[in-house]
Amino acid sequence: MNPKYIMIGGFLGAGKTTTVSRLARHYMDQGKKVAIVTNDQTTDLVDTQSLRSQGFDVGEVAGACFCCNFNELTATVEKMSHGEQPDIILAEPVGSCTDLVATVLRPLQKVYGKPLEIAPYGVILKPSHGKKILEGKPGGGFSPKAEYIFRKQLEEADFILVNRIDELSQPEADHLVKLLEEQFPGRPIVRISAKTGAGFDKFIHQLEQKGSHGTRLMDLDYDVYAEGEAELGWLNSQINISSVKPLDLDRFLLDLVSGLLEKFRAEGAEAAHLKTIGLSEATYAVANLVSNETGPELSLPSSAQVTSANVVVNARVGIDPSVLDSQVRSQIAKSCEKFGAKFEVQTLQSFRPGRPVPTHRILETA
Ligand SMILES: Nc1nc2c(ncn2[C@@H]2O[C@H](COP(=O)(O)OP(=O)(O)O)[C@@H](O)[C@H]2O)c(=O)[nH]1
Numbered sequence: 001m002n003p004k005y006i007m008i009g010g011f012l013g014a015g016k017t018t019t020v021s022r023l024a025r026h027y028m029d030q031g032k033k034v035a036i037v038t039n040d041q042t043t044d045l046v047d048t049q050s051l052r053s054q055g056f057d058v059g060e061v062a063g064a065c066f067c068c069n070f071n072e073l074t075a076t077v078e079k080m081s082h083g084e085q086p087d088i089i090l091a092e093p094v095g096s097c098t099d100l101v102a103t104v105l106r107p108l109q110k111v112y113g114k115p116l117e118i119a120p121y122g123v124i125l126k127p128s129h130g131k132k133i134l135e136g137k138p139g140g141g142f143s144p145k146a147e148y149i150f151r152k153q154l155e156e157a158d159f160i161l162v163n164r165i166d167e168l169s170q171p172e173a174d175h176l177v178k179l180l181e182e183q184f185p186g187r188p189i190v191r192i193s194a195k196t197g198a199g200f201d202k203f204i205h206q207l208e209q210k211g212s213h214g215t216r217l218m219d220l221d222y223d224v225y226a227e228g229e230a231e232l233g234w235l236n237s238q239i240n241i242s243s244v245k246p247l248d249l250d251r252f253l254l255d256l257v258s259g260l261l262e263k264f265r266a267e268g269a270e271a272a273h274l275k276t277i278g279l280s281e282a283t284y285a286v287a288n289l290v291s292n293e294t295g296p297e298l299s300l301p302s303s304a305q306v307t308s309a310n311v312v313v314n315a316r317v318g319i320d321p322s323v324l325d326s327q328v329r330s331q332i333a334k335s336c337e338k339f340g341a342k343f344e345v346q347t348l349q350s351f352r353p354g355r356p357v358p359t360h361r362i363l364e365t366a
């Protein structure tokens with residue numbers, strides 16, 4: 001059997017990593033060999049650390065998105081095979097990327113020399129930003145160019161996943177489904193909760209559909225796409241913290257995320273996704289912020305008291321990267337002071353994503 005390539009798309013903070021983790025466990029429980037590939041514009045990825053901590057086999061494409069670093073995607077998958085092909089490859093693209101059918105799925109079928117089964121391409125709708133963007137109301141938190149990317153991601157989907165139904169009322173979920181049906185007709189819509197697993201039976205059924213998938217090619221204005229991406233400040237950092245007295249790792253991460261949210265609000269800057277992981281010996285905790293409105297979430301608690309930890313921060317915010325840089329440095333100092341900890345910034349990179357220049361762009365389905 002050829003390996004099955006399952007790519008899960010969706011905007012920053014939509015729930016891709018949580019979904020990939022749940023799917024990986026599902027396929028491993030069936031005795032399948034699963035390889036996960038994460039992706040980011042630079043190194044020090046919270047997603048990689050989080051998925052590895054959960055015991056998965058994870059390869060990383062860091063430095064450019066899959067579309068602009070296609071050869072690295074295929075090389076990473078091959079490196080992970082260790083002479084034995086995985087049955088399932090789960091790939092998570094960067095949440096600000098689109099045009100993935102033409103730049104990843106078609107090239108995997110037409111350029112990559114090895115046979116793969118391409119699963120139907122599912123894209124996750126992020127309800128917090130999705131509602132505002134699909135309702136077309138001004139002040140959705142992002143500029144029209146960033147909203148263009150959000151919509152284009154949904155347009156190229158074979159099917160759409162409405163995530164976080166654990167938090168949505170039935171009328172709220174129905175409203176989102178109606179907006180999607182009107183604006184993106186012809187794509188099956190599946191309601192899921194990546195957190196609880198609700199709806200995953202229907203979701204997995206979609207992934208098992210046979211036929212030709214990943215072929216929904218679309219027009220895309222690369223100028224608008226590039227400008228939309230470049231409106232985001234991007235920051236990845238790794239910090240070591242230590243304290244004499246044990247500190248509560250979960251509370252520390254929540255304090256860091258809450259403090260940063262206050263700073264974003266003070267600047268009128270919308271968070272697309274802020275994610276943090278604290279790693280300490282055998283334990284880890286993950287805290288996230290997916291929009292200014294929804295507030296901080298402790299996604300994976302550690303319930304641990306620690307005297308040292310490696311903290312990784314990944315932020316994608318509608319703000320100048322140099323401002324984001326100083327906000328993160330200042331909040332780290334503030335949270336460490338509050339918890340009586342010392343810190344050392346190991347790495348910190350902040351920038352605006354550059355113009356996407358895909359390795360391949362195939363605009364024919366045949
Ligand atoms: N309540 C709830 N939270 C979720 C769900 N899916 C993801 N999240 C949370 O949303 C945040 C971002 O999820 P993540 O998987 O990292 O998103 P990604 O950026 O698309 O990979 C994390 O705090 C997750 O715990 C869900 O179905 N329900």
Ligand SMILES: [Mg+2]
Nearest residue numbers: 016017047092
């Ligand atoms: Mg992710």
